[in-house]
Amino acid sequence: MIKIEVFTQHLQRVQKAQDTLRPLYILCTDEPLLLMEAQDHLRLVAKEKGYSERQVLMHDPQFDWGVLFSGNQNMSLFGEKRLIELSIPTGKPGRDGSDALKLFAKQVEEHHGPELDNITCILLPRVDSQTQKSAWFSALDDVGMAIRIDNLDRHVLPEWIKSRLQLQGQELEAGQAGAKAAQFMVDQIEGNLIAAHQEIQKLGLLYPKGVITHSQIRESILHVARYDAFLLTEAYLAGDMPRINRMLDGLRGEGEALVLIVWSLSEEIRLLRNLKIATSHGEDIQSLMRTRRIWGKREQLIPHALHRMGLPLIERALHMIADIDKQSKGIAVEQMPTDPWDGLRRIGGLFSFK
Secondary structure, eight states, X not given: OEEHHHHHHHHHHHHTTSSOOOSEEEEEOSOHHHHHHHHHHHHHHHHHTTOOEEEEEEOOTTOOHHHHHHHHHOOOTTOOOEEEEEEOTTSOOHHHHHHHHHXXXXXXXXXXXXXXXXXXXXXXXXXOXXXXXXXXXXXXXXXXXXXXXXXXXXXXXHHHHHHHHHHTTEEEOSHHHHHHHHHHHHHHHTTOHHHHHHHHXXXXXXXXXXXXXXXXXXXXXXXXXXXXXXXXXXXHHHTOHHHHHHHHHHHHHTTOOHHHHHHHHHHHHHHHHHHHHHHHTTOOHXXXXXXXXXXXXXXXXXXXXXXXXXXXXXXXXXXXXXXXXXXXXXXXXXXXXXXXXHHHHHHHHHHTOO
């Protein structure tokens, strides 16, 4: 699989007649805005190259895979070149679908020539390593171009915001004021990229081109952040108490089930306890994380959390999350805040302890 930046460069080369369109593209992401923008770019380039007709297919349990085969084989009534888009929202085509996609990849390979009658774009959610190794996905990847569109981590959002403002002729103030404004925007829009895009566009409508001040941003930006119970554990691992408080307030306001938060956090605390004990016996933390398939952001945060927290502190957090679990089931617990959400904040204090 390639990253979205490589895909974008490929399409730019196609526009300059330095490259040619592929017969098959596979876009994989959980981020709606970035998927929509990648689709729009492909549609634009395809239209410029004469693919003026678009056929949209949606996979469901009753989906007829024959439609995909016939669409790829047949020119339309008036001989228009076609862009075919197939969305598989679950990322699981099923047994029949897996066989069909392998045959479809073979069909694409056999009909591939210098002049493509049709281009197919398959839309998938983020695919895990097991899916990438599956026969149907490997077959598609071999004959087409599979693109991985990653979600934007919190730490890259300030630069993303600045680049979006630049596209509409605006920029943040220089120095500390601009950094503070960017951080304010991140806090307000985290986890909701479509709403973030809309808020940035609103700044373009409200204010002229040039410098946007912190006060103007505060007056304009709505609180549109969306929080994920599983991402909450990253805030705990980072020991970021202000972010923990914001996320707990947001999750509670959105009606997130307390039991899901308790489960995900307790799993993380148990993992920390096991890793702490293992490293105290001389085992290597990097090897331990590889064995447990800990990747990405958590791979960076866990060693820092282990460095900050001794085993007694981790075990205290484990006892507290067990008490909150009892509270979530209606059992009264002494020596804990009456409100279990306040207990979650108290655990955050343990993680942020220095």
